[in-house]
Amino acid sequence: MVFGSLFRRLPAPGGKILVAFASQTGAAETIAWRTANALAGSGLVKVAALGSLTAEEIAEAGTLLLVASTYGAGEAPDSARAFERKQMAQPHLFKGLNYAVLARGDRKYDATFCGFGKSLDRWLAASKARRLFDVICVDGDDDTQAMTRWCEQITRLGATTSVEQLMPGPAQDWYLAERRLLNPGSAGGETWHIALTPRDPAHLNWTAGDIAEIWPRNSEAAVDEFLALHNLNGELSFRWRGYWTFLRDIIAHSRLPRPHEVEGIALDWLVERLEGFPPREYSIASLPQSGRMELLVRKAVRDDGSLGLGSGWLTEIAQPRGVIKLRLRPNPNFQPPGDGPQILIGAGTGMAGLRAHLQHRQAKKLGDAWLLFGERGEKTDLYYCDDIKAWQADGTLAKTDLVFSRDASPKRYVQNLVTEQGEEIRRWIDRGASILVCGGLQMAAGVQDALLGIVGQEKLDQMTQDGLYRRDIY
Known part of the structure; x- marks a missing residue:
């Protein structure tokens, strides 16, 4: 029996590794740098923006690891658009190049999910480069399953890391300090000024252009009602999104299942099946020197009168001085x-x-x-x-x-x-x-x-x- 056909040969240790990124809001760039740091002991590692590379520089790399975000309807990030138009218009000859792609996207855009990363994979394959493993598609910042696969694969290349070290980390607690309607009487939707203060003042640390990721949640009343209806103990802890989390908090940040989805189901399985709310991204409207984070939020109202998930949470549901789960994300492309x-x-x-x-x-x-x-x-x-x-x-x-x-x-x-x-x-x-x-x-x-x-x-x-x-x- 021949086993060689079942496994792709890995590049020899000690070779050159080029980690390239195509990033719109900084997330792909962060993963690229963390990947490179994890590989630092396995060879000569270089990090570069994809848009800055020539075909010759790519060809010279022994191994190319690409971390690519998709923006809009399957499009390249701004910094890689010229590269896509000029370099990817036709295949090159990259024979001898090993490559792998980590593609980031948003699964709600199903038809174009991770579209640019997949385009890169097809272009490199057509250019005779050797794929080390299939494209890994990541849905947002908290896709632990996909990032675990990436961690496993780069570990085979010599990386020393863990999935927790590759991912952004948990959200922090901030408090709703002010909420003020800015445009009463407007012909458009309501726009609100939101001010937040951190539990830990050390989190007052960002640069103009950075992004606030905010986790919407169900109201306390809705969470209490759900726990009581199904006789659940909200103080139990479960591993969720990579961290030990109280059941109350998991329920708060997930779509509430319908009664028939809960009846007769083991609690562990229920937690595993819960659909967690994805974070919403907001441009920050202030500097940390002010002592608080300020946001400008348009309240979204659906056709049935229900509120948008993130904007409804910030502009109506969250209580004054209530906790807002927030994670800062550096955005080098807009600093x-x-x-x-x-x-x-x-x-x-x-x-x-x-x-x-x-x-x-x-x-x-x-x-x-x-x-x-x-x-x-x-x-x-x-x-x-x-x-x-x-x-x-x-x-x-x-x-x-x-x-x-x-x-x-x-x-x-x-x-x-x-x-x-x-x-x-x-x-x-x-x-x-x-x-x-x-x-x-x-x-x-x-x-x-x-x-x-x-x-x-x-x-x-x-x-x-x-x-x-x-x-x-x-």
Whole structure:
């Protein structure tokens, strides 16, 4: 009997390993660095952004480990778009290269789940590289099962690590300090200012552009009712999402099963089958020096009148001074790109991420910033109006352009502003300005089309590679 065909031959120890990442919000980059650190003793290990690599550099690597996120409808992250368009348009010759792909995505986008990572795998296979193991698809930040498979595979390559060391870690306890409606009477949805304070002041540690991951939960009343109905002890502990957790907390952060899903089922099996709520990501609208984290949250209301999971929790269900489970995530792709001139473009709750950057520039007395912002109505939806006036008064904002779609006929949006200001934007770019975009996918796509019309694809690609064009979009 021949066993060799059942197992893929591993690369020889001590060779070169290239760990490349394609990251939109920093999660894939973090996994790449943790993977590289775990492999540090097994050979010469290098970490690089995929978008910065040439085909020749990839070919020279003995082993290529790719950690790739998928953004939008199966698309490459911003930093890898030029790579996808130029390098992946046709196969290369990577004979002798060993590779493996860890693909990150969101399973709610089932048709395009981990689409870019899978595209990378197909391209490398077509380029005659040798796949070490099948693509591992990871659903969000807390997919312990998939990350365990990745841990096992890189351990076979010589890594010294554990799945806990590769994953982000548990959420921390924060408290709801303030909740205030910012746009009463608006023609759009309600937008709320949310302020949180940490149980441990050491968690006041982030940079402008970073992300807050918040776990929504069921109300205390709903949890109490469920436990009482099924005669369950909420103080029992179970291994859940990689950590020992009280049953009460597991129930609180999961979809409540229907009665027929619980009856006659062993408790261990019930816990295993519970569908935990995924965290919701929010752009942070403040700096840690303020002593609290501030968010700008649009309350989502479904057609049946029920509230969106994350926004409903923050804007209505959570109680004042109640605990909010939160985990900070560094987002290098949207952190401050430097001290030069800066154009900040956004709409709606995208003002959150732009506000933190303007606070950062104000603290450093930088000036030379230009804000282009759009919303529905000036009287109701100009968030942080007093802040904008203060930035104008102290010179942080050298130029401000605002547009309100419901106040104009025909309607005008922030992408229209970008097109109209094309010549001035080009002049700012010519003197080294960076561009930050924060807000929804549709707005960001419109802004990108407008920028392409102003500077062209090659220039925008170069700005992306140089860190001068950065986006936080959702």
